[in-house]
Amino acid sequence: MQPAAMSVPIYQSVAYPYFDAKEAAEIFRGEKPGFTYGRWDNPTVQVFEKRMAALENTSSALATSSGMSAIFLLSHHLCRAGDEIVSSNRIYGGTFVLFETGLKKMGVNTNWVRNPELFDEWEKAITSKTKFIFVETPSNPSLFIADIPALAALAKAKGLPLIVDNTISTPALQNPVDLGATFVVHSTTKYICGNASSLGGIICGPAEIIEGIRHCGLRYLGPSMSPFNAWINLCGLESLSLRMAKHCSNAMAVASFLESHPKVESVNYPGLSSNPYHLLQEVNRLKGFSSLMSFIIKGTYDDAVKFIDSLELLTHATHMGASKSIVTHPASTTHSGMGEEEMCKAGISPSLIRFSIGIEDTEDIIADIGQAFDKIK
Numbered sequence: 001m002q003p004a005a006m007s008v009p010i011y012q013s014v015a016y017p018y019f020d021a022k023e024a025a026e027i028f029r030g031e032k033p034g035f036t037y038g039r040w041d042n043p044t045v046q047v048f049e050k051r052m053a054a055l056e057n058t059s060s061a062l063a064t065s066s067g068m069s070a071i072f073l074l075s076h077h078l079c080r081a082g083d084e085i086v087s088s089n090r091i092y093g094g095t096f097v098l099f100e101t102g103l104k105k106m107g108v109n110t111n112w113v114r115n116p117e118l119f120d121e122w123e124k125a126i127t128s129k130t131k132f133i134f135v136e137t138p139s140n141p142s143l144f145i146a147d148i149p150a151l152a153a154l155a156k157a158k159g160l161p162l163i164v165d166n167t168i169s170t171p172a173l174q175n176p177v178d179l180g181a182t183f184v185v186h187s188t189t190k191y192i193c194g195n196a197s198s199l200g201g202i203i204c205g206p207a208e209i210i211e212g213i214r215h216c217g218l219r220y221l222g223p224s225m226s227p228f229n230a231w232i233n234l235c236g237l238e239s240l241s242l243r244m245a246k247h248c249s250n251a252m253a254v255a256s257f258l259e260s261h262p263k264v265e266s267v268n269y270p271g272l273s274s275n276p277y278h279l280l281q282e283v284n285r286l287k288g289f290s291s292l293m294s295f296i297i298k299g300t301y302d303d304a305v306k307f308i309d310s311l312e313l314l315t316h317a318t319h320m321g322a323s324k325s326i327v328t329h330p331a332s333t334t335h336s337g338m339g340e341e342e343m344c345k346a347g348i349s350p351s352l353i354r355f356s357i358g359i360e361d362t363e364d365i366i367a368d369i370g371q372a373f374d375k376i377k
């Protein structure tokens with residue numbers, strides 16, 4: 001008998017020996033519960049999937065090797081050549097390129113909503129060929145916030161699923177399915193993992209569709225989450241709500257500091273009462289505004305570079321959602337694949353700087369940002 005364990009055991013195994021040939025056939029046919037092959041099922045990964053489904057209030061969840069593979073597998077499952085999708089252009093640059101080029105290669109066209117704050121634009125983008133509506137809210141890096149209940153009502157009226165990328169809020173701050181969304185996707189690489197160590201993704205949604213993806217897309221394309229990464233994510237979930245509370249309070253302090261700083265032109269952080277999306281907190285039942293923010297520095301592109309290079313506590317990296325505070329320059333890194341024209345339409349200028357505020361001491365973070373501002377003219 002296996003001893004009980006407080007930490008979920010890591011089943012570092014791709015196969016699960018059967019008692020006999022009859023049992024193997026029964027498990028494979030789904031007539032008996034059990035595990036078959038690590039590409040589509042694993043006991044450690046399954047615990048993570050069950051906990052994520054419980055947190056997002058869905059009947060099932062499917063873990064993947066990355067956030068991108070979660071979005072790809074779901075799109076691949078819902079669309080065929082000749083279909084269309086509708087998406088906000090305020091999304092992670094990788095998702096933009098996947099929709100614009102990857103899905104296009106499969107014959108699936110994206111109708112971009114380039115003013116996602118205007119509800120009419122969503123309605124106009126839907127055609128008889130549309131297969132799903134996609135929104136990232138809050139969005140990376142411009143911090144657009146969608147009215148999820150209104151979008152969900154539109155999707156329902158048109159008989160379409162609404163997919164929400166909930167990476168930035170996490171289920172600790174927002175539950176899109178409770179507001180009418182059909183699916184939630186995450187890059188678990190970010191806040192859920194929390195320590196910048198492991199790539200991962202998840203799709204949360206209705207069991208009949210999720211299990212369909214497991215036994216088609218995941219099984220035959222193969223972007224599965226490793227048991228070790230599932231274990232890291234399980235550790236992350238244990239402290240998620242506490243970390244998110246500290247991320248939010250630190251971010252609020254930093255955003256207020258930026259807003260009153262003479263070298264800052266404008267700040268995108270929906271926690272600020274001056275932000276146009278602040279009022280959507282109630283509508284989306286947001287428990288906090290997470291810790292991603294972006295701002296435009298007064299001065300030239302060279303001043304922005306000098307500022308970034310002068311930061312000492314904040315790490316300059318292409319990442320967000322870690323315990324450590326991070327600075328990123330989206331136009332030259334995370335969103336550069338969109339091309340200059342599309343970046344401009346999405347409000348990503350060369351002087352836009354992104355912060356993912358961590359959970360260090362608030363004063364230390366603000367002191368570091370302050371000294372970096374002092375280095376520019």
Ligand SMILES: Cc1ncc(COP(=O)(O)O)c(C=O)c1O
Pocket residue numbers: 066067068069092094095136140165167168186187188189199200201
């Ligand atoms: C909002 C959002 N969704 C999805 C992704 C893709 O996730 P991953 O890097 O885990 O593939 C990212 C990556 O930065 C992201 O910011």
